[in-house]
Amino acid sequence: MSLEQLKSDVAELAAFLQQAKGARVKDVLTTAKAEAEREIVNLELKAKIAAERQATGSSEAKRYLHELTDYGWDQSAKFVKLFITLNGVQGCTEENVTVTYTPNSLQLHVRDLQGKDFGLTVNNLLHSIDVEKSYRKIKTDMVAIYLQKVEDKHWDVLTAIQKRLKQKKDSELSKDGDNPESALVNIMKKMYNDGDSKTKQMIAKAWTESQDKAKLGKETGGGLDSFDDL
The missing domain is CATH 2.60.40.790 (Immunoglobulin-like)
Structure with a gap:
């Protein structure tokens, strides 16, 4: 162009x-x-x-x-x-x-x-x-x-675009405030996206295990209990 x-x-x-x-x-x-x-x-x-x-x-x-x-x-x-x-x-x-x-x-x-x-x-x-x-x-x-x-301010992020993206993510999390389970799932997604490789492995492992247990009927609550181990 x-x-x-x-x-x-x-x-x-x-x-x-x-x-x-x-x-x-x-x-x-x-x-x-x-x-x-x-x-x-x-x-x-x-x-x-x-x-x-x-x-x-x-x-x-x-x-x-x-x-x-x-x-x-x-x-x-x-x-x-x-x-x-x-x-x-x-x-x-x-x-x-x-x-x-x-x-x-x-x-x-x-x-x-x-x-x-x-x-x-x-x-x-x-x-x-x-x-x-x-x-x-x-x-x-x-x-x-x-x-x-120019001003004695703390910068949360480097650019204005990054700030808008951060605000958008936070807004998406707050929308689920009335639904604790959905909010927790979104929080875990954010932790996974922002975390290092070890954190991602732990979250993925916990999520997979919780889903397997739910399928076997050994666990209820949408497979979120295993996140307590984190």
């Missing part, structure tokens, strides 16, 4: 979002808008890189941009910190590891790391950041990005 078409889609989605009333409709429109904005940023970054390579006549034109999606994050009272693992990145020059900031986004670009380019884009940050006071550090096999908070 062209850059012009994506920008047109974003404008149209923004107009629909202003008119939307239902929470589910707003979630769908917000997610679609964020995805289109991410594609715009990536296309603009690729176009910028291509123009720079053409202007310098560099052999870099043979390299492809690899989009990064995995990173860890943490926070302190003043900073939100992102940690991006890139083997050998300490061998790059300072000029080849750049981060572009806006009040609500960041864009990392790593050039010529073992013959490859890497990029990471994070849009719709949960709260605004101070562009001038944000910075990055190159460490062994890692790029650390420090986002200066």
